[in-house]
Amino acid sequence: MTDAGPTSRERYRAQVRAEIKQHAWEQIAEAGVPALSLNAIAKKLGMSGPALYRYFANRDDLVTALIRDAYRSVADTVRAAYDGGADLAGLAHAIRDWAREDPQRYFLIYGTPVPGYHAPEDTTAISHEVMAVLIEACGARPAEAAPTPFDTHLEDHREWAGGHPAPAAVLHRALAFWTRLHGVLSLELAGHFAGMRFDAGLLIDEEVAALTAG
Amino acid sequence: MTDAGPTSRERYRAQVRAEIKQHAWEQIAEAGVPALSLNAIAKKLGMSGPALYRYFANRDDLVTALIRDAYRSVADTVRAAYDGGADLAGLAHAIRDWAREDPQRYFLIYGTPVPGYHAPEDTTAISHEVMAVLIEACGARPAEAAPTPFDTHLEDHREWAGGHPAPAAVLHRALAFWTRLHGVLSLELAGHFAGMRFDAGLLIDEEVAALTAG
DNA sequence: TCGCTCTAGTTAGAACCTATAACCAGTAGC
DNA sequence: GCTACTGGTTATAGGTTCTAACTAGAGCGA
Numbered sequence: 001m002t003d004a005g006p007t008s009r010e011r012y013r014a015q016v017r018a019e020i021k022q023h024a025w026e027q028i029a030e031a032g033v034p035a036l037s038l039n040a041i042a043k044k045l046g047m048s049g050p051a052l053y054r055y056f057a058n059r060d061d062l063v064t065a066l067i068r069d070a071y072r073s074v075a076d077t078v079r080a081a082y083d084g085g086a087d088l089a090g091l092a093h094a095i096r097d098w099a100r101e102d103p104q105r106y107f108l109i110y111g112t113p114v115p116g117y118h119a120p121e122d123t124t125a126i127s128h129e130v131m132a133v134l135i136e137a138c139g140a141r142p143a144e145a146a147p148t149p150f151d152t153h154l155e156d157h158r159e160w161a162g163g164h165p166a167p168a169a170v171l172h173r174a175l176a177f178w179t180r181l182h183g184v185l186s187l188e189l190a191g192h193f194a195g196m197r198f199d200a201g202l203l204i205d206e207e208v209a210a211l212t213a214g
Numbered sequence: 215m216t217d218a219g220p221t222s223r224e225r226y227r228a229q230v231r232a233e234i235k236q237h238a239w240e241q242i243a244e245a246g247v248p249a250l251s252l253n254a255i256a257k258k259l260g261m262s263g264p265a266l267y268r269y270f271a272n273r274d275d276l277v278t279a280l281i282r283d284a285y286r287s288v289a290d291t292v293r294a295a296y297d298g299g300a301d302l303a304g305l306a307h308a309i310r311d312w313a314r315e316d317p318q319r320y321f322l323i324y325g326t327p328v329p330g331y332h333a334p335e336d337t338t339a340i341s342h343e344v345m346a347v348l349i350e351a352c353g354a355r356p357a358e359a360a361p362t363p364f365d366t367h368l369e370d371h372r373e374w375a376g377g378h379p380a381p382a383a384v385l386h387r388a389l390a391f392w393t394r395l396h397g398v399l400s401l402e403l404a405g406h407f408a409g410m411r412f413d414a415g416l417l418i419d420e421e422v423a424a425l426t427a428g
Numbered sequence: 429t430c431g432c433t434c435t436a437g438t439t440a441g442a443a444c445c446t447a448t449a450a451c452c453a454g455t456a457g458c
Numbered sequence: 459g460c461t462a463c464t465g466g467t468t469a470t471a472g473g474t475t476c477t478a479a480c481t482a483g484a485g486c487g488a
Binding site: 444 | 476480484
Binding site: 029030031032033034103104107110111112113114115116124127148149150153154157159160161172175176178179180181182183184186187189190191192195196197198199202203205206207210 | 243244245246247248317318321324325326327328329330338341362363364367368371373374375386389390392393394395396397398400401403404405406409410411412413416417419420421424
């Protein structure tokens, strides 16, 4: 064989990195990203402080790795749901379930941005993956209504769709699916519906349904 | 007169508190809330570290004050726009302009929540103020369509509307206005539309328009 | 006007944090 | 078996929040 596979050192390294990230996720779920402490993680792993810097260059590097994993996770979730035959409503609920499983993971992607921080190149590629699935799913239902002003505007700004040949109305629908879902979901996860005891899932259903009914 | 008004000490205190908050806003705009440093603020004000604790009990107390101000500011903006005769589209753009003026201020209210943190009581009261205006604005256009399942669901969960007598369809519309606007706006502000060079304002216009057309 | 009190500031210091430097033991591979 | 690299260590610098103890001075009543 040309490739001997990972050496034992490499396997060990990957294992420790995974354990670090695991503890990081737990800390984030408990108190949010700002409370993430490399020191505390090292202690829990039985190693002392600076040892952790053998595995991640610095705090930002660890957080970036988590962000990357979060993107990968949501993309896989969407892909799996779509391959499983989910329609738009199904996709919406798959994403919602994924988000509620670990709200802080959702906000790591879609929450408050850090001024000056730019997500690494490959995460935008993963975003495109997700968007491609959404466009695909939105294309299932043909567009019947007359093109809106935003549709014609989109016709001139469709590079982001990665050359997808869908008509602008479909791109529009995919965008609106994304923004509407995020709108309800992020407010739900952030607790802004706390006082109002309605079912956010129902609202999502109608917001998504209205997409294809319009 | 029965009230002698604020003493000079009180005025001084208010002045310094305002200056502290001013510098805090600048720091947050530059690098986000996590980078907010009481020490750095104190230095800029020419006082040394712990002096700042005479004005704010701790870091959280300062941030809470900023959150309160942010709520007050958005509520005033919405109120002013509505009193100025703005329709739903006008309200949406007033809020968008307010948010783009200082994105981090927007995210202080609607961004990533800190697990365990609960906004003070009065901010939820301000939220109700905003929601009341939205309901009012949504009631201007009568509801013509048949009630949806979510409408009937809302009929049983309308306490949050503060006893507003609007029909459930109107409450529904106000909610959807809020979630749709937040969906587009927060993704725009967070830079998720960066690669796709379309005009988020147009998308908002159509999302809002679709509310009343449906 | 004297004197008390309360306020706004000071410095010192504890307990964290990130991150670097310098060192050391043990493993992998030639 | 020797060498080089890896993964750990401790020490340390410099940052943070926040408390404690103290001081200078302003305001106010007798």
